[in-house]
Structure formats: C-alpha cells, structure tokens
Amino acid sequence: MSRDLLLKRGLLLKIELLSDPKALYVVRGAVERLAETVGFAAAECRSVVRAVDEALTNVMRHCYRGRPDQPIELYFRRPRRRSKGRLEKGLEVLLCHRGPAVDQAQLRGQKPGELRPGGLGLHFISEAMDAVDYERVGHTNRLRLVKYLPSEKGSSRGRRSERNADFHSARGQRHDF
Amino acid sequence: MSRDLLLKRGLLLKIELLSDPKALYVVRGAVERLAETVGFAAAECRSVVRAVDEALTNVMRHCYRGRPDQPIELYFRRPRRRSKGRLEKGLEVLLCHRGPAVDQAQLRGQKPGELRPGGLGLHFISEAMDAVDYERVGHTNRLRLVKYLPSEKGSSRGRRSERNADFHSARGQRHDF
Amino acid sequence: MRISIRRVDNATIFDISGDIDLANSPEVRKALLHEVRDNRRPRVVLNLSDVRYIDSSGVASLVESLKASRDIGSRFILVGLSGPAREVLQLSRLVKVFEIYDTEVEALTG
Amino acid sequence: MRISIRRVDNATIFDISGDIDLANSPEVRKALLHEVRDNRRPRVVLNLSDVRYIDSSGVASLVESLKASRDIGSRFILVGLSGPAREVLQLSRLVKVFEIYDTEVEALTG
C-alpha cells in the first residue's frame, strides 16, 4: 500500500480514475457528499461538484484529447491558508494528470450569455471556487481548486449539516472543519 | 503520479481513505453510482453499497479498533473469472488495509432474526456478494468482494441502465460490461 | 443524519432523516437509550420515513433499544419505514420482532 | 441518462432524465440535431423536469440545437426546467435566450 501522500498530507480522500467520461458520474457522487460532509450548504455543494466535473471534462477533452485510458488523480484535503491566525476552513481539490503542459494563454472561455456552443466550463469553475491555480510539476499538471466555507459567525453554523463534524488528520489530530 | 496499479490492472477506479467513519458516507456515494454504471439494477446497487460499507465498518472497528487515521484502499475492477469462454461481467472490489491479520476463525456473525445487537455485518456482506475472500499479502489484509451481473439472455439487457455502456481498460481496449 | 425529538403525552417521537451508519449510530443509540432507560417513557416511537440508509450498527442500536424497553415493560415502536429501512430489517429478519406501524396516529394509539 | 422521444402533431417532445455530462451529451446533441435539421420538425420541445445535472457540454448541445432551429425558422423550446437545469442556465446567462415554458401544454400551444 502506498501510505505516502495520503498520510503525509492529511488528506480526506484520494480518487484515481481513467480519462473515461463514464467515470464523471461516479466522481460527482463522491464529491457531492464530501462537500456536504465538510460543511457546505446544498447550493455550494452543487457548485463544487460542477467545478470538479468541468475541470475533469477539460482534462479529458483538451489534454488527453478524448483518449479514455489516461490516468487522473484527485486529492481532497483541507485548505492550508491561514487568515488572522486561524486555519481557514473549506475544501481543496488537487487534480493531477499527465499530458502536455496546459498553456494558460489558451484558457479562454466565452462570456456567458453568448450564443456560441462551448466555452462555459472555465466560467463555471471560476464562479464556483475561491482559488483556481494551474501548475506543472515534472511531467504532471496540477490544477488546484479551493473553496472556503462562509466564516463562522452567528447563525452560519446553523446552515451546516450534521455531517460537518470533524474529519481527522493523518496524525490523529482532530481538525474542526 | 503512481501509474502502477491503476494502469497495470485495468481498474475502473481507486479510492484511498482513512479509517474515519465520516468517510463512509462519501464512499457509499461513489460505490452506488459505480455499481449503476457497471449495469446493476437499483436493488443490486444497494446490496453492493451495503457490502462495501459493512466491510469498511468491520475494518474500522475490528482491525483498526476505532483509530480514525489509518489507511484503507479500495480498488474497483472487472472480475476476472471466465465461464464457458466468456469473461463474466460484474464488479470486483478489493479492500486493502493494514493492521493485524484477520483471524478467519473469528469471523462469526449471528443468525439473522436473533435479538442480539450486532453480528449482522457479515450476513449483509455474504448475502450481497457472489464471492468474499480474505487474504494476507505481506503486511496488507485484502478482502475481495465480487458480484456478477445476471447473465445476459433475452430481456435482461433491458433492465440495465443507459450508463451500462463500456468502461475502457488501461490498454485502451473496450470492455463490454 | 438528523435527529429531532418530540414529546406528546406519554410518548416520545424521534424523527430521523438521512443515513444511519457507523459515524452516527452511537449518537442514535445514546438518544434512544436515554429516552427508554433514563426517562422511562412508556412509548418511544421512531419515525424512519426519511431514512435513506441504515447499516448493521444502526440496526444494532434499534435492537438494543427494543431490549431495553422490554426490560422495563415499555413500548418501542417503529413507524413509516422507508424502503431502504424496511429492506434492511427484512434482511435482518427483524420485521416481525419489532412493533411496526404505517402512520404516527397508529403508533401513538395502537 | 435516459432520452425518450414522442411525436405529437407537428411537435417532437424529448423527455430527458438523469445526468447530462460529457459521457452522453454527444448522444443528446445528435438526437436533437437530427430532429431539428434532418426531420425539420416545426417545434422541438425538450422536457428537462427530471434532469438532475447538466454540464457545460450539455448546455452547448442545447445552444447548438437552438441555433440550428433558428437557421431553419423552426422553434426549439425548453419545458419544466428542474432546479439544477435552471441553475445552470442562469449561470450561463441563457435563461432569457431560450424559449422556456413551465408546462407541456404551454410548450405545445404557446
């Protein structure tokens, strides 16, 4: 068993898939529940699901050019940003894949509302997430998607589901989400 | 990226999690949709979900004794059994974890219908799956769960959802499920 | 999973929705046993109509509550079983062991 | 995802249920364009009330069908948008671009 990444980085979950579009339906099922568990409200869960789905779709279409047998890895973890001394809470998704480096100059969608088929995926992703970064590490492309929970003041806790309670880190510490 | 297992064995999907019971809800979301994609009818999907969930629960409780930070891996692939020259179709789940070797003499549930709390998990697993095998490989325990699709004759195809179409193997061949 | 609790006359009604699994069955068990054993309510009714999943640890909590209520001579009643809840009780061969009603009115007056 | 097709007078109605994503939007696109372009149906109605998810490639198929129907002067109509379908069209700022009705009767007579 590869304990490496999972244990080193305190991940919540890791999913490995191939670039077959049939896997998208399965992955959405996991991501929706993970976002709910982490504490997002229903509409926010749908946003996160949409962002991950569109990002995977882009990799399958534009990087792997429709080849259905190429590897993709998804790492789900807590975001690491600290703000005013507190760990900001939410969900970070790291999407790793091979294929040619993503040319960031090519990442141009269309303005929504235009009657042109296509070009909406990047808009859905940026609308959903608080941070979207592309990075090349060795032969691997890494797309990092982060969404933070609304900060916890007053009644916002009430919106969170009962599943919000804590996941545990790799070192057995409790991490309150 | 670790291409190794995913590519070598023609997996459909791999999930890595920690032994925190909060992960069960997320994993069930993926397994339900994977079983549907592979072609199982709704009641069969629920059985597969139940079996995987109970198997994970047993690992968390009996092997890892409630420690929530231990590694578990789930591999989903096509079963490899051939029957009368045809590859039998269905879903194979390989659950890998560390911890002490599972003492198979200890694997005793209760007869269902008895008014004793506990002891139903193994019954749910064996009721759901066509094959259930425990194996120790090095320091890893492996539980293999397999469920086959009803064999395809006459109208049985009609019961399968539209998602049943083919997943692709690691080598880019098509595999009809 | 969400539990809410209502007290009506001599009965306590639990409305449980969502999935009951190892992550929350200890909470369900504690809430039920508290009402049966500590509060000694004559009738404890569990509304399972919105339960989408219940695992063996959830069933074990129900069995334990039923036994506790038999010990003190009170009643432990299931009502409005959802499809998944009924399926799991059938698999466990416990449908005939529990007192089960379709509606809350029957559970409170039956 | 499941598509079924009904022909009523001069209209074709597609009932789509489930998730529309990259795995099946090519199939949706093909079925819609066939009815608009090849069969030249005066009114093509898409019932989205049972759609649980639609991705950008699904929206692109709708846009392409709308453009094809405009090209030949026929009508392409959406009906009974589910919550998720409406949300995605809103995000795409396309709610005002499509002809959308609440009920099938309106879609067939409006």
Ligand SMILES: Nc1ncnc2c1ncn2[C@@H]1O[C@H](COP(=O)(O)OP(=O)(O)O)[C@@H](O)[C@H]1O
């Ligand atoms: N992962 C990626 N790798 C390479 N190019 C990409 C990737 N994602 C997006 N792009 C580029 O950005 C463009 C806009 O993407 P998007 O908004 O998702 O719309 P669409 O995929 O429908 O064109 C794509 O056409 C493509 O050229």
Ligand SMILES: Nc1ncnc2c1ncn2[C@@H]1O[C@H](COP(=O)(O)OP(=O)(O)O)[C@@H](O)[C@H]1O
């Ligand atoms: N993965 C496992 N490792 C070790 N022992 C196990 C494992 N799974 C089951 N067992 C043993 O089998 C018994 C019966 O399991 P099960 O039918 O799931 O009921 P329960 O877990 O409620 O006792 C357990 O009490 C335990 O002793």
